Amino acid sequence: MKRWGFIGLLGLAACMPDESSNRDAQQNVCPGITAGMLPGKPEATPSNHGRERVIVRYRRERGVTAARVNQLGGVVTAAFRGAPALAVSVTAEEKLALAQDPSVERIEPDPVLRAQGPATLPALSFLSSGVTRSNSISGEYTQELTKVQAAEVWDRDGDGRPDPGAVTGQGVKVCVIDSGLDIDHPELKDAVVAARDFMDGDNVPTDGIDGRWGTGHGTHVAGIIAARPGAGGRGAPVLGERGLVGVAPGVQLIIARVLDLEGSTHMSIVMQAVEYCQEQGAKVISLSIAGGMPTYTSAQVFQAVRESGILVVAAAGNEGFGEVSYPASDPSVLAVGALDAQNQRALFSSYGQALALMAPGVDVLSTFPRGLGSFALVDVDGTQPLARSLLYAPQGETWGTLVDCGSGGMKDSCGEGASCRGFIAYVHPSAFVSPERAVVNVMMQGARGVIFASELMSGDAEIISLPRRGHWVPAVTINQAASTLMQQQLGSTTRLGLHPVDYAYLSGTSMATPYVSGIAALLFSARPSATPAEVTAALLTSAQDLGARGVDLEYGHGLVQARRAMDALLNPTP
Structure with missing residues (x-):
């Protein structure tokens, strides 16, 4: 059986369970645990502060000029060679004034793209993953x-x-x-x-x-x-x-x-x-x-x-x-x-x-990005099933007793097997419970790691993505054959590790x-x-x-x- 050493879990200091097995009797959660998405949203661009981004299109015979935009207090963010237009940031009043300018042909939206x-x-599509062992690569x-x-x-x-x-x-x-x-x-x-x-x-x-x-x-x-x-x-x-x-x-x-x-x-x-x-x-x-x-x-x-x-x-x-x-x-x-x-x-x-x-x-x-992909290894009493990391799950190694947590839809879904001293949650995906919600719920019950079962008939493990910013524990999916075996291994000591690689499945x-x-x-x-x-x-x-x-x-x-x-x-x- 492969020997595993415990190393620090990336990003898990704030979400590891207290060593006591006591849990909040009213909420059925372990004390001191933070789980789920981080609040707020980091932006790479400054806030618009109530301003709207639009495209101001000019009449060709009048030409493009930023003078009127600047005079009104608008901000020009871009000009284009291929079209007589400016991208600007304006207030509602500035937009109205520009629309009345005779040199302006029309004002168009500057839509968001993703x-x-x-x-x-969709969260339930299970359509992204970390790196796994694969037979689909030749050289x-x-x-x-x-x-x-x-x-x-x-x-x-x-x-x-x-x-x-x-x-x-x-x-x-x-x-x-x-x-x-x-x-x-x-x-x-x-x-x-x-x-x-x-x-x-x-x-x-x-x-x-x-x-x-x-x-x-x-x-x-x-x-x-x-x-x-x-x-x-x-x-x-x-x-x-x-x-x-x-x-x-x-x-x-x-x-x-x-x-x-x-x-x-x-x-x-x-x-x-x-x-x-x-x-x-x-x-x-x-x-x-x-x-x-x-x-x-x-x-x-x-x-x-x-x-x-x-x-x-x-x-x-x-x-x-x-x-x-x-x-x-x-x-x-x-x-x-x-x-x-x-x-x-x-x-x-x-x-x-x-x-x-x-x-x-x-x-x-x-x-x-280097080191942000993850290679997953799971060991259940010497059996090592094919596994895939959830995208954006933290890297590191952990272990614990394998506990059936159903769909992970409730904060008591892991039942009597849950312990604030830590365990590995075994979760069956459900159309009614997002992977994110399931991970949060089992973490609040003390889970140190999460294994998602698969119902796919193919030999691959299902693939799931967590939100990029958040407090999570190492989490993987396994294929259907391993899922069947896992049902017979509940209660066994399970070791789970995510190791950094420079590749990912998307x-x-x-x-x-x-x-x-x-x-x-x-x-x-x-x-x-x-x-x-x-x-x-x-x-x-x-x-x-x-x-x-x-x-x-x-x-x-x-x-x-x-x-x-x-x-x-x-x-x-x-």
Whole structure:
């Protein structure tokens, strides 16, 4: 049986139970425990203090001027080359006065957009996870990389590494507009050639501020596109020392941070970033962001960028119903939806007439800010089931008696087995109890760690995300086979550990988008003179048809295929 040493639990000092077994008789909770989300919300941008962000669009014949905005007391936050407009922050009175200015054509909203990764998925979707042991990785190639035929473009001999002189995206710049990047991640540090932080106003696009990490979303997206071969970070037994490789491992990355620490931004900031990408010579812009409604100004900016020779690829959205989200639905943008491991449309993936392509978007392994991913190990009387960390669960090792806590829906759900001296809670997920609520309830009863059972028929463990900011204990999920075994091991001593790694599994149309962005970069690399229209045509005509025969609302043209797209571009049929 493996020996485990107890080390300090990250972030758990305030939430470990008192050594006494006494509990509050009225509330049935252990004293001195803090559990759940932290109050407040850290912002990467100053408060608006009652001001509204809008886009002021001017009549072309009058020209754009900030003089009137400044005179009224408004604040100009951005100007755009591709449209006669200013982004401004105004009070209601200032907005009314601007609307009456004869040089102003209209005042448009400056909508909020959000990352289309785990932070935007419903809590009960169980759609994000830490790193686990996996059979879906061969060398540095993930199952998803193989599914989109990326390695077939640059590893024709199948030896597990790019062929000499192969097309890997060299000479092409891909601009990732997202939450920033762990700029020193081993897989990515040699890929970045330009960067801009539109939240902090500097050239250091770290995914966070003041030492606080953000969502890790941008680091994950960038790795899908450009992770370098043979440059692995800490990957535990999952990846070994070599790590993984991106779709286009020879591309250069431009990083534009536009998301705050909670994964939100405004359209005006995204439009600034789009024009920055254009200045820096990008051929592809990858946008795993969605929200709001189209405006004249945003449509004009995206059209101008496409006409300049840049292909913009965007996430279809995680609403799971209705139409494709904006800006993916813009006619100048290529919309990408998400597939699961069985090539079925992910339940969260938005669809509709604007949907162009599909790519893997469920349980995607990629780079994550160093040390913030977690590798899970569980030991129950010598049995070590496959387990996955909950995303954002704290790292460390703990142990205790395994106690059945049902769904975790009540503060007495663990029954007589609960102890303020500590135990490991075994929880059965319920559609009526969010993972967050279940963890809080069992923590209040003294749980030092949490194991979520699985009802999935597949061999994988279900995947769950906790809110990023909060007091939690180490928490994992296990697969169905292990769940059946656990029922027979209740009362046994259970050891649970989460160990830092530089990778994580995430899900969302955010994860599908960079597969298409990376493949587009391969095509531009093979034919630098290609236009966005030519690259788009190659991607669409070569896609693997899914769903109803031909182009359909749920799958668009189908699963993106790199090798077939390359053949379509270089050897077009008459």
